[in-house]
Amino acid sequence: MKKTHIIAIVIIAVAIGVITTSLGNASTYGNFTEAFDNPDSKIQVVGYFNKEKELVYEPEIDPNLMSFYMTDKEGKECKVVLNQSKPQDFERSEEIVLKGKAVGEEFHATDMLMKCPSKYNDGNLQVYTD
Amino acid sequence: MEYIGEHLWAGQLGNLFVIVSFVAALLSTYAYFKSSKETEEHKDSWSDLGRLAFRIHSIGVVGVVGMLFFMLLNNYFEYHYVWQHSSKSLPIRYVFSAFWEGQEGSFILWSFWHVILGNLLIRSAKNWESTVMTVFSSVQIFLTSMILGVVVLDYKLGSNPFTVLLREHPQFQNIPLFSSENYLEKLDGRGLNPLLQNYWMTIHPPTLFLGFASTLVPFAFAIAGLWKRDYQGWIKPVLPWTIFGVMVLGIGILMGGAWAYEALSFGGFWAWDPVENASLVPWITFVGALHVMHVQKTRGNAAPTTFAMTIFTFILVLYSTFLTRSGILGESSVHAFTDLGMYGHLLSYLMFFFALGLTMFFINLKKFPKAEDDAFSSREFWMFVGTLVLALSAIHITIMTSKPVINLIFGTKMALDIGAQERFDIYHSFQIPVVIVITSMIAFTQFLKYKKSDGKAVFRKLAISSLSALIITGLFTFAFDYTNPYYILMLFSAMFAITGNIEYLIRILKGNINKAGSSIAHIGFALIMLGALLSTSKSIVISENSSSIDLESLGDIKNNENILLYQNDTVKLQDYYVTFIGKRKEGVNIFYDVKYMKKIDSDYITEFTLSPRIQLNPQMGNVAEPDTRHFLYKDIYTHVTYADLSMPADTDPDKYGELATRQMKVGESFFTSNFKYQLDSVFVNNKVSIDSLNDSTRIEVVAQFSVIDKIGNISKASPMYVIENIDSGKILSIPHELEEAGVILSLNKIIPSENKYEISVREKNSVKNDFMVMKAIQFPMINVLWIGCFLFMVGCIIAMINRMQANK
Numbered sequence: 001m002k003k004t005h006i007i008a009i010v011i012i013a014v015a016i017g018v019i020t021t022s023l024g025n026a027s028t029y030g031n032f033t034e035a036f037d038n039p040d041s042k043i044q045v046v047g048y049f050n051k052e053k054e055l056v057y058e059p060e061i062d063p064n065l066m067s068f069y070m071t072d073k074e075g076k077e078c079k080v081v082l083n084q085s086k087p088q089d090f091e092r093s094e095e096i097v098l099k100g101k102a103v104g105e106e107f108h109a110t111d112m113l114m115k116c117p118s119k120y121n122d123g124n125l126q127v128y129t130d
Numbered sequence: 131m132e133y134i135g136e137h138l139w140a141g142q143l144g145n146l147f148v149i150v151s152f153v154a155a156l157l158s159t160y161a162y163f164k165s166s167k168e169t170e171e172h173k174d175s176w177s178d179l180g181r182l183a184f185r186i187h188s189i190g191v192v193g194v195v196g197m198l199f200f201m202l203l204n205n206y207f208e209y210h211y212v213w214q215h216s217s218k219s220l221p222i223r224y225v226f227s228a229f230w231e232g233q234e235g236s237f238i239l240w241s242f243w244h245v246i247l248g249n250l251l252i253r254s255a256k257n258w259e260s261t262v263m264t265v266f267s268s269v270q271i272f273l274t275s276m277i278l279g280v281v282v283l284d285y286k287l288g289s290n291p292f293t294v295l296l297r298e299h300p301q302f303q304n305i306p307l308f309s310s311e312n313y314l315e316k317l318d319g320r321g322l323n324p325l326l327q328n329y330w331m332t333i334h335p336p337t338l339f340l341g342f343a344s345t346l347v348p349f350a351f352a353i354a355g356l357w358k359r360d361y362q363g364w365i366k367p368v369l370p371w372t373i374f375g376v377m378v379l380g381i382g383i384l385m386g387g388a389w390a391y392e393a394l395s396f397g398g399f400w401a402w403d404p405v406e407n408a409s410l411v412p413w414i415t416f417v418g419a420l421h422v423m424h425v426q427k428t429r430g431n432a433a434p435t436t437f438a439m440t441i442f443t444f445i446l447v448l449y450s451t452f453l454t455r456s457g458i459l460g461e462s463s464v465h466a467f468t469d470l471g472m473y474g475h476l477l478s479y480l481m482f483f484f485a486l487g488l489t490m491f492f493i494n495l496k497k498f499p500k501a502e503d504d505a506f507s508s509r510e511f512w513m514f515v516g517t518l519v520l521a522l523s524a525i526h527i528t529i530m531t532s533k534p535v536i537n538l539i540f541g542t543k544m545a546l547d548i549g550a551q552e553r554f555d556i557y558h559s560f561q562i563p564v565v566i567v568i569t570s571m572i573a574f575t576q577f578l579k580y581k582k583s584d585g586k587a588v589f590r591k592l593a594i595s596s597l598s599a600l601i602i603t604g605l606f607t608f609a610f611d612y613t614n615p616y617y618i619l620m621l622f623s624a625m626f627a628i629t630g631n632i633e634y635l636i637r638i639l640k641g642n643i644n645k646a647g648s649s650i651a652h653i654g655f656a657l658i659m660l661g662a663l664l665s666t667s668k669s670i671v672i673s674e675n676s677s678s679i680d681l682e683s684l685g686d687i688k689n690n691e692n693i694l695l696y697q698n699d700t701v702k703l704q705d706y707y708v709t710f711i712g713k714r715k716e717g718v719n720i721f722y723d724v725k726y727m728k729k730i731d732s733d734y735i736t737e738f739t740l741s742p743r744i745q746l747n748p749q750m751g752n753v754a755e756p757d758t759r760h761f762l763y764k765d766i767y768t769h770v771t772y773a774d775l776s777m778p779a780d781t782d783p784d785k786y787g788e789l790a791t792r793q794m795k796v797g798e799s800f801f802t803s804n805f806k807y808q809l810d811s812v813f814v815n816n817k818v819s820i821d822s823l824n825d826s827t828r829i830e831v832v833a834q835f836s837v838i839d840k841i842g843n844i845s846k847a848s849p850m851y852v853i854e855n856i857d858s859g860k861i862l863s864i865p866h867e868l869e870e871a872g873v874i875l876s877l878n879k880i881i882p883s884e885n886k887y888e889i890s891v892r893e894k895n896s897v898k899n900d901f902m903v904m905k906a907i908q909f910p911m912i913n914v915l916w917i918g919c920f921l922f923m924v925g926c927i928i929a930m931i932n933r934m935q936a937n938k
Contacts, residue, residue: 002503004511008518015522018560019529026533026544027552044545059772060801063694063903085692085771085903088744089751099548111549 027099032076035102044099045107047072049090057086070096070107082109090114133297135314136208137201144197144292151190151241152274158183159267166260166357177260181252184267187274188245194277195242198235198291202228207317210299211235211291217321227331228322230339233455233472234277234291239336241273243343251347258367261354262347269346272479276472287475324718324745324753330389334382338409341379342447345412347371348419349444349487352437356490361433361498365423370933372420373647377926379413384658384919393755395769397907398666399915402553404459404546407531408450411524415443418520425510428580431501432510435517437494441487446524448480458534459546507585509578516571523564530556562616565659569623572652573599573630577638591637595629602629610668610910620663627656644932651925654918661915665765672704672766673906692771695724697900700734706766707734710902715777719743722770722902726759740768742904744775765909772903782895786874791890793881802891804899805873806838812887815850829853833877833887837868845870849889851877872896 030043049055053069066086071077080098087093093114100109158180165176198211202225207213215228215235230236248266255262279290296317297308307313348368355364386406387399400406419439425432453459456473504511529536533544547553573595577588603622612618631649639645673693695701695710702708711723721741727734740757747753756769792800799808815830831851838844847866854860865876872894879888 003506004504004514007515011515011518011522015526015560019526022530022556022559023533023536023544026556027547028543029545030543044548057772059694059901059903063692063772064690085905088754088772092751097548099545099552111552113548 031072031074032078032102032107033074035100035107039102042099042101044097045070045072046095046097049093049096050077051091055091059085066090067106070098079106080109081106082112084110084112087112087114131309131311133208133314134312136295137204137206138208140197140201140206141209141292141295144194144201145290147190147193147197148274148277148279148290148292149190151187151194152271152278154183154187154190155267155270155274158187159264159271162260162264162267166264173260180260180263180267184248184252184263187267187270188249191238191241191245191274194238198229198238199225205319207319208295208297208314209291210294210296213296213317213319215319215322217319220319220322220327223329223332224322224327226336227326227328230335231322231326231331232291234289236335236339237273237276238291240339240343241270243336243340244270244273244346247343247347251350255367258351258354258364261357262350265350265353266346269350269483272482276475276479285474286471288472321747321749323750324747325394327745328389328393330385330393334385334389337378337385338382341375341382342409342412342451344371344375344378345416345444345447347375348423348440349483352440353486353490356437356494359494359497361437361494362426362430365427365436366937369420369423369427370930370937372416372423373926373930373933376413376416376420377923377930379409379416380926381919381923383409383413388916391767391912392758395754395756395771397550397767397769397905398669398909399912400662400666401550402557404531405454407527408453411527411531412443412446412450414520414524414527415439415446418517418524419443421513422517425513425580429501429510430499431504432514433498434491434495435514437491439517439521441491445480445484445487446528448483449528452476452480453531453535458538505582507578507583507588509575509580509583512571512575512578516568516575519564519567519571523561526560526564527557562620566616566619566623569620569627569656569659572656573623573626576631576634576648576652591633592630595633596626599626599629606664610664612667614667617663617667620659624656624660624663628653628660631656643928644935647925647927647929647932649925651922651929654920654922654925657918657921658915659918661912661918664911664914665909668910670704670908671905672706672908673904692903692905694901694903699899700727703906704908706737708906710900710904711739712900713773713777713902718746720746720773720775720777722773722904724768724902724904726766738766740766742768742770744770744773746775760913762913763911765912767907767909769905770902771905774900774902785895786872786892787895789890789892791878791888793884793886793888795886802893804839804893805871806836807875807891808836808838809887809889810834810836827856829856831877831880833875833889835866835875837871837873837875839871847873847875849875849877851880 027042027044029046031045032047035043035045047070050069050071055066055068057066063085064083065081066084067079067081069077070080080100081103082098082100095114097113098107098109099111100107102108161176161183162180164170165173165180167173170176201209201212202216203222205212205216205218207216211232211234215231216225220228228235230239244266248263248270251262251266252259276288277290278288279293280287296302297313302308307316310316348371351364351368355361383406386409390396390401391399419436422432422436422439426436456476457471458473504514531546533546536542537544547556574588574592577583577591599622602625603618606612606621606625607618612621631653635641635646635649639649671691674690693701693703695708697710697712700707700709705728707727707729709725709727711725713720713722715721721743723739723741725739726737728737729735738759740759742757743755745753745755752775754770756767758768759766790802794800794809796809796812799806801807811834813832813834815832816828829852831853832848833851835847835849836844837847845868847868849866850862850864852862852864854862863876863878865874867874874892876890877887878890881888
């Protein structure tokens, strides 16, 4: 066997080890029910911001904290506490992805990704009204 | 109905160009394929036909480009693509951005670059022309089919910007606007996404797509080499192209980083976003391919690796196209394209060339020349190991980015990471060791000779550079206070790569600039890694929340990177004293002026003012753009994360603002922008004894507040809650106005069960202070990265010219 082959096998073995470990540690997509069933595991929940319910963001008190209600894809609603400042145009978001875990009755999120309407056809034609 | 003012001829002409380019690509592929057969009688006339067809194809593609520009420049909003990406108010300089904002436009841009490269190849490829151009044209068949937009057996093949009229678009068919024949008079385009109204959007996509396009040249040559069983001859002509591609793709990727850093709110130049990764991976394998090509050229024993790396580079470009355009990434990336339903089409494009490459490779596998074992002290051994490490780096990033694909195949539910910190953990744990290995190899490998070199002599040669690298690393470790061993190792290996190559330049090359290309490019690369390390690992969020708010209740999820600034208040952020001066509106932008000061003795000296802004766009959403102050050794980045968008002129200062209501217990307090409100006590004003209680008793409940302003002046307020008489249940809330302060306090409700009181406050608009929430980050030494980028480019250009001259 050639030296290069031995080195190749060693490096590849290490790489496979590292990759499988980090894939194993990846957080999973889920819904609120799963989040509350496993309160210790980090989970990503996709859902919609409930525009009817109260959204609290009071920068005077804490610029890094907001709370709102989100309905997941299964239709379950939950209060979300997000440890971030309120993004521009949050109210317009169509779909949001939250990463976090269940704490008590709430879902505490550390990261959020919004599907911004800009990239999607909102179906409105702008018409001049002169 | 006859519509007035539509320019249907433009679309028809554009569509004609599309069809011409598609058909000509088919013809060119067939003709070139015929001409590449040894046994073919009319070889020359077939290759003449292939060439002619490719030229016609080129005219078609250039025509497509021209027509789309023409329609965008003239606001032909009857076309969906023009309407979707442009508007009357869009400045002309953004027409390029509008052109390639959509999938269709970027496919056109991509095939335009292929046409340019293809025509250059026809001139220079000589006896490789027929085979190489067969592959080239076949790629063009797929690319032009993406904009064909014809329906075949109920499946819409591609999306054609020339044939989709707005009024015929499925989403808009029933809109009343189109019942009027002169609807165009009233119509305006939807406009360009404000995030993309930026000069980076003008230069980044074409550079990146030129980089993608230039991976096709080595791929076409590699397929041609396998096809003709010539494993050696294709390397020489392809080397300058490969260096060119590595340079352009590298610069294109870094431009994306510069864009993210300057104009987007990532808070850094690299976020390991799936789309960024998708463009980085082919670059990594491209670099690997370039290095084994050198081994194959000199020693002829690296054919399998060279073919594999070259073919995979192109396949990975197609894979990245598939990832970003098929919609499979879903909502996990900030900048994937809108899904056009081309999933199957894109997959077939990817699979066709994947199968082609794989088949050609395995047909030849047994025929590759057998190589003898490389010596430890040979250059090719280390270049081979380096390439292997690069391949693993690419595999790691690909797998981590492909979670949605893995989920699809295996039914798992792995989530793509969305948090910055998590991404750093995942990618850096693997990629930092990769960088350490690679930069170390960059430092010493070129001192080694092909075949075999004198190990001891190399060690002696490396003494000065390794020692100086060690000293500089020590200084940096001390100056930046590094403790993480990975970072220190990376610091050293990057330094070593720089000093090693400088020494090589001086001692071995004796300053011969023609041969210096690779050394300069390697120094550039090492500087990029060094700059990335310093600016990322030692970036400090200087706006960490200093307020006394208790975040303990949140447990381990604490993020206090944003800070609230009231107008004219000064807050200390690290070395700076920062004041939010105020905001001003210019056009669609609201600028928030933030003054950074230093305190010298007891004076505040203004150092600079930053004006991060929010661009208002009612249609697509507002966008915040950071502002960064550049110094030689550091950058100060400032970004508005939240702010009030109304302008002071919109409100009457003497009027009272919005009502703020909250529930509190005695002894508690809360803050508004100007005051602290403390509920001192609550008592019943008129002494009523239980005995005398009757139906008409009036009960007055008084809430005693201390209203404390910023300087500490205390005023007392006592709103009342009055039960007129128990019988009627008539209740009055008597507010208390503090006129001087401009505050009205009232007690609305008593909640005995919780022992709480509901109170509300209104403050005058003149009193209400404006505020902004911002994030500020200090990035040290980021200029090292940009200097590295420049040197990398210079080195690549020198190497490319050198290779071109050698081929003459």
